[in-house]
Amino acid sequence: xxxxxxxxxxxxxxxxxxxxxxxxxxxxxxxxxxxxxxxxxxxxxxxxxxxxxxxxxxxAPRKAPKAESHLAMVRRARRIxxxxxxxxxxxxxxxxxRNPFELLVATVLSAxxxxxxxxxxxxxxxxxxxTPEDMAAAVPEEMEEIxxxxxFFRAKTKSLLGLSAALRDEFGGExxxxxxxxxxxxGVGRKTANVVLGNxxxxxxxxxxxxxxxxxRRWKWTDEEDPVKVEAVVAGIFPKSEWTMLSHRxxxxxxxxxxxxxxxxxACPIAALCPSYGEGETDPEKAGKLLKYExxxxxxxxxxxxxxxxxxxxxxxxxx
Numbered sequence: 001x002x003x004x005x006x007x008x009x010x011x012x013x014x015x016x017x018x019x020x021x022x023x024x025x026x027x028x029x030x031x032x033x034x035x036x037x038x039x040x041x042x043x044x045x046x047x048x049x050x051x052x053x054x055x056x057x058x059x060a061p062r063k064a065p066k067a068e069s070h071l072a073m074v075r076r077a078r079r080i081x082x083x084x085x086x087x088x089x090x091x092x093x094x095x096x097x098r099n100p101f102e103l104l105v106a107t108v109l110s111a112x113x114x115x116x117x118x119x120x121x122x123x124x125x126x127x128x129x130x131t132p133e134d135m136a137a138a139v140p141e142e143m144e145e146i147x148x149x150x151x152f153f154r155a156k157t158k159s160l161l162g163l164s165a166a167l168r169d170e171f172g173g174e175x176x177x178x179x180x181x182x183x184x185x186x187g188v189g190r191k192t193a194n195v196v197l198g199n200x201x202x203x204x205x206x207x208x209x210x211x212x213x214x215x216x217r218r219w220k221w222t223d224e225e226d227p228v229k230v231e232a233v234v235a236g237i238f239p240k241s242e243w244t245m246l247s248h249r250x251x252x253x254x255x256x257x258x259x260x261x262x263x264x265x266x267a268c269p270i271a272a273l274c275p276s277y278g279e280g281e282t283d284p285e286k287a288g289k290l291l292k293y294e295x296x297x298x299x300x301x302x303x304x305x306x307x308x309x310x311x312x313x314x315x316x317x318x319x320x
Contacts, residue, residue, distance in 0.1 A: 068220070068275075076273055077221050077237050083270045084249035090308045091248035093199045094301040095119060100175035100200035101167070102126055104182075105135070107192045108159055113150045116301040120317035121149050123303070132173050135164035149317065159187025177201040190228065198244035206231045207247040211254030218258065218276045256295040264290040 068076075084091075094115040097103035102122065109118045125146050129135035135143075143157045150156065163185040167173055175196065176182055182193035194205030206212075208227040216222055222233040238246055257264050263280030266287030271277050281287045293300050294311025303314050 073220065074237050077219065080219060080270055080273050081238065081242065081246055081249065083273065084253055085245070087269055088249050088252045090306065090310060091245065091252045092306050092309070093195065093248065094251075095195075096122060096302050096304050097200075100177075100196060101132060103200050104163070104175050104185075104188070104192070104196050105160060107195045108163070108187045109147060109150045109156055111156070112152055114301065116314050117150055119301060119303050119314060121147055123316075129164075132164040132167035135160060136168050138164075156187070162186030163188060175200070177203065179203075179205075190231070194231075194247075198247065204240045204243040205247070206234055206243045207251070208234075209251060210260075211251045212247060214260055215250050215254050215258055218263075218274070218279070220275045256292050257290075259290065259292075262290060264288070267291055 093103070095103060095106040095110060096119045097106055105125070106118050106122050109121065125143075128146060129138055129143070138161065140157055140161065143160065144153045147153045147156055147160075166185050167175060171181070177197065179190070179193050179197060182188050182196060183190060191207055191209060194207045197203035198205040198207065208230045213225070213227060213230050216230060216234060217224075221237060222230055224230045224233055234246075235243065253270075254260075257268050259280070264287040265271055265274075265277050265280040266282045266284040267290070268274065268277075268287075281290060288296075290296075292298060294309070299312040299314045300309060301314055302309070303316060305311070305313055
């Protein structure tokens with residue numbers, strides 16, 4: 001019995017010892033695994049941190065471009081004008097007219113409508129009232145019916161009757177060639193006066209319409225919104241001899257390529273000079289489809305365009 005008990009004790013000791021070793025081995029293995037896991041976690045964390053730092057570095061905004069000096073802006077503006085002169089050597093007023101009176105009337109009618117619609121309307125108007133005296137004596141309702149397609153026909157009729165009477169009574173039936181006289185006529189503001197002076201009398205003037213104002217702000221020539229202030233700023237950039245043609249070139253570009261809502265940046269020949277490049281479509285093929293009038297292969301706005309105009313004449317009212 002003692003021998004058996006001793007054997008049992010020895011066996012138990014051996015088992016306990018083995019168990020202790022196994023437990024120790026298991027514990028050591030677990031510790032090793034935990035150490036490896038911790039190391040892996042730390043490594044992964046470090047990698048994530050490094051990746052985050054790289055991403056943050058990549059996403060960091062670029063430094064703002066150096067502010068353009070006034071002299072640099074003037075040089076760029078004048079270069080744009082030279083480029084536009086090559087692009088639109090045929091730039092001209094897009095209202096049909098044969099004398100200062102017709103241009104004055106057409107310009108008044110062009111408010112809140114297109115030059116095309118005015119050009120389609122004025123043949124009948126001038127056939128009925130060829131002179132200021134004739135127009136001043138018009139029956140309002142009859143004139144309203146003729147100019148109805150241009151919109152705001154009642155207000156425009158009132159302006160035309162008023163300015164015609166003023167020309168008849170104060171200027172001998174002739175359109176005056178001075179800014180201070182023109183702006184006194186009913187319905188005639190500074191923009192209209194400059195159109196008439198520049199194109200009927202050869203007096204340099206800057207015409208600030210919606211196209212002109214939009215483009216000079218897009219080109220960073222000025223941030224002024226008031227047309228009179230815009231005119232003053234631009235007049236200080238260019239010599240007086242350029243004022244009238246500059247107006248035509250800028251308006252031409254605004255109507256054909258540099259549109260208000262979706263400019264055709266990818267088809268713009270002065271894109272390299274434009275600080276607002278990218279506001280519109282930059283893909284050349286898609287941008288090409290946005291071009292208007294002769295630049296896109298379509299008719300222009302005048303029924304009787306100048307001889308050097310490369311596009312097609314506009315259709316008469318009701319013809320297309």
